[in-house]
Amino acid sequence: MNTPCVYVACLASYNNGILHGSWIDCANDPEDIETDIQKMLKASPIEMAEEWQIHDFEYFCGFDPSGYPPEKLSQFALFIEEHDILGAELLDIHGDIDKAKEVLEDNYLGCYESLSDYAEELTSGCYDIPRCLEYYIDYDSMAQDMELNGEFYSIQTEHDEHHLFIN
Incomplete structure (x- = not known):
């Protein structure tokens, strides 16, 4: 860079x-x-x-x-x-270096290829999903609802890089 x-x-x-x-x-x-x-x-x-x-x-x-x-x-x-780019986006969102650092340290959930990957990881980490039900879970919709409900926000830095933060 x-x-x-x-x-x-x-x-x-x-x-x-x-x-x-x-x-x-x-x-x-x-x-x-x-x-x-x-x-x-x-x-x-x-x-x-x-x-x-x-x-x-x-x-x-x-x-x-x-x-x-x-x-x-x-x-x-x-x-x-x-x-x-993630640092620049955080500065742009929060407008303050101290807040950007705090959010990165305290609220960062990780980087995922897609938002649905996060929803799937969260769900499978909390519940034992029976094999017969795995294909019925719509992780895309689940992730979209979670973001719209304000449970997290994301910053996309590349096509398959979604950085998630707790709101």
């Missing part, structure tokens, strides 16, 4: 019709990100430039890091590097 990064632009330059900025690797310490931002501002064609803004980003897997300070950018990037 590629490293999450942002394009930070100098607002003084931008407001004067000049495009000046740099790509910054966010999977670093917040101090390193801040240092890179200050270097970019110092190199600005507009004297005493102070303000910056994120104008673009890459490899955040759909999560928009715009408007966040270096400390949060670092946390988001490291979380996404560790958990890939």
